[in-house]
Amino acid sequence: MTLYPDTEPYEHGMLDVGDGNHVYWETCGNPDGKPAVVLHGGPGSGCTPYFRRFFDPAAYRIVLLDQRGCGRSTPHASVYETDMSVNTTAHLIADLERLRVHLGIERWLVWGLSWGSVLGLRYAQVHPAVVSELVLTLVATGSNAEVALLTRGLGKIFPEAFERFVAEVPEGERNGDLAAAYNRLIESPDPEVRARAARAWTDWETAIVPAPPRSVERYEDPVFRMAFARTVTHYFGNDHFLGEGNGEGEGEGEGVVLRDAPLLEGIPGTLIQGSLDLGNLLGTVWRLRQYWPGSELVVVDEVGHNAGAPAMAEALVAATDKYALR
Numbered sequence: 001m002t003l004y005p006d007t008e009p010y011e012h013g014m015l016d017v018g019d020g021n022h023v024y025w026e027t028c029g030n031p032d033g034k035p036a037v038v039l040h041g042g043p044g045s046g047c048t049p050y051f052r053r054f055f056d057p058a059a060y061r062i063v064l065l066d067q068r069g070c071g072r073s074t075p076h077a078s079v080y081e082t083d084m085s086v087n088t089t090a091h092l093i094a095d096l097e098r099l100r101v102h103l104g105i106e107r108w109l110v111w112g113l114s115w116g117s118v119l120g121l122r123y124a125q126v127h128p129a130v131v132s133e134l135v136l137t138l139v140a141t142g143s144n145a146e147v148a149l150l151t152r153g154l155g156k157i158f159p160e161a162f163e164r165f166v167a168e169v170p171e172g173e174r175n176g177d178l179a180a181a182y183n184r185l186i187e188s189p190d191p192e193v194r195a196r197a198a199r200a201w202t203d204w205e206t207a208i209v210p211a212p213p214r215s216v217e218r219y220e221d222p223v224f225r226m227a228f229a230r231t232v233t234h235y236f237g238n239d240h241f242l243g244e245g246n247g248e249g250e251g252e253g254e255g256v257v258l259r260d261a262p263l264l265e266g267i268p269g270t271l272i273q274g275s276l277d278l279g280n281l282l283g284t285v286w287r288l289r290q291y292w293p294g295s296e297l298v299v300v301d302e303v304g305h306n307a308g309a310p311a312m313a314e315a316l317v318a319a320t321d322k323y324a325l326r
Contacts, residue, residue, distance in 0.1 A: 068092060128267060264293075274309070
């Protein structure tokens with residue numbers, strides 16, 4: 001695997017983004033290099049030092065942040081009293097703009113994986129003038145069809161795990177929106193109900209996405225597990241706060257991000273996707289490539305939803321190396 005050596009931050013801080021929230025950020029690499037911002041997945045996973053290694057530290061000024069409610073940002077979503085109503089896609093986009101201005105950056109490359117690709121795409125659609133390029137992997141667009149696939153559609157492929165997953169939901173809600181049902185459980189005033197639901201949700205995520213060892217270990221941390229499950233279900237159960245409203249179910253409805261893909265014209269982008277990523281069952285990444293002039297799609301054979309796979313890492317480094325020259 002061709003990854004750059006790890007590099008320590010030369011600057012970091014907590015940015016006051018309003019609503020009582022403070023977002024952790026750090027910068028690594030070359031202070032005079034090409035700016036790039038890293039958008040982690042989840043929602044609610046937080047950034048890890050591993051992400052720094054996809055960039056040449058001599059060429060890039062690498063900006064990482066923990067989005068609202070996760071990682072080192074405060075208040076943390078694992079705390080029951082944390083107000084999740086001020087944690088939406090619009091809030092996260094505003095936070096990115098605040099951070100960009102705070103760091104004195106005019107334009108930056110946006111790198112995102114999984115949920116980070118949704119956030120990166122929408123950010124670029126809303127603020128195209130400040131995005132120089134996009135590098136996205138484990139690509140999603142935040143549509144209701146994708147949520148339906150991940151929460152119900154894959155039950156046909158993983159029936160035993162799905163049976164356990166659905167069993168946690170009250171019987172009268174099992175035929176409805178499972179993400180919203182789980183979010184109601186995780187927002188219960190009963191701590192035992194919340195803990196049990198968070199465990200069941202992460203067990204399902206592990207079943208449908210054979211995760212790298214580091215992800216499995218993070219799910220064993222009750223603080224991480226609660227914040228992650230609470231944030232994911234908060235977004236999944238609310239159209240990712242994109243106002244999609246199609247509610248059609250798997251395979252129907254494109255969603256706001258895919259619909260607005262033509263707004264990305266003029267922004268170069270590379271989409272890197274594993275051929276065995278089960279999110280590909282909807283063909284979303286191929287449609288995104290067709291609707292987005294100037295983008296390219298790199299399909300990595302025999303790899304699933306795993307940016308750490310050697311072939312995926314190689315493709316990601318190749319993309320950032322290419323854009324470092326622009």
